[in-house]
Amino acid sequence: MPSWPLDLADGFGRVHRDLRISVTDRCNLRCRYCMPEEGMPWVHRDEILTFEEIERVATLFVRRYGFTGIRLTGGEPTVRSHLPLLVGKLARLGVDLALTTNGSTLATTAGDLAAAGLRRVNVSIDSLRRDRFAEITKRDVLPQVLAGIDAARAAGLGPVKVNMVVMRGVNDDEIVDMAGFGRAAGVEVRFIEYMPLDAQHAWTGDAVVSRAEIVARVAAAFPLLDASVAGEEHDAAEPAERFRYADGLGGFGVIASVTEAFCDRCDRVRLTAEGKLRSCLFALEETDLRGPLRSGASDDDLAALIEAAVAAKWAGHAIGQPVFVQPTRGMSQIGG
């Protein structure tokens, strides 16, 4: 028997250490770049992995393959009942345990999540204008989200990061406002390029605001340290490229999945709410782990499935190239 942990490597030599777990495909918001206003055909509750099943898969990734990071996501992870119970189970694995959330429930859930062992949260906010926030998400909850950020910080779930999906003609006029908010609030804003993962398949390249444009707009308002200095901070496996303000008031990040894809240093795999393993956000194929989990598969059986799925991982997503095919599932069904 080989000694653990083993490197979970793909055919391009990329070693995987980061697991994204979607705990539900359901959500209380309807962000226009993610799901339609009428919602989605939700997965039946019996088909969603139980906390014990999630714990078993996560334990395998951590113990056998040395995974160091787990992020819970969805859908909206905080709408899953008793989420702190799962957090408690995963916290025992001793990894960097984080959560991506729309923040709307954090004012009431942050304390329990932190007490259960959650370490950090990323909160998504696409507009600081209440009416526009409601227009984008179809729910008038910006005040609750801002209160949620305060609650997360008070609970020790920091450093809190704020994710903003930038869309041309929708919210790109708020790039500088959002950067200013981050500076004033002491949170790191991460601007995300709009990706073709909306369930409506309405994405067009014209709606993408590039990393270059985002950085130029922020830098024009708040001078940055030399780009080469910012580059030195770039953690190889971290999708966000980080920049620092020249006046020392923190920094911001850009996730340039479209214009400067980071597939060559990708170290993550994803588990969907119903137990499908995805080796890429844009993968067109998935490996079912729920069936084997429910029919008595051993850890070695599961490991063989995981290793085969990762071995078959492709080089990259090819957005913008003629060969690109948008996955049929949207972001909320995959787990962003």
Ligand code: SAM
């Ligand atoms: N509901 C939680 C939230 O909104 O933070 C977690 C799930 S959400 C699918 C995870 C992240 O994906 C969010 O930051 C969201 O803004 C981002 N996202 C969703 N659809 C996207 C798209 N088409 N392009 C880029 N980012 C997207």
Ligand code: SF4
């Ligand atoms: Fe829900 Fe998050 Fe998708 Fe918005 S981005 S609809 S909050 S899952």
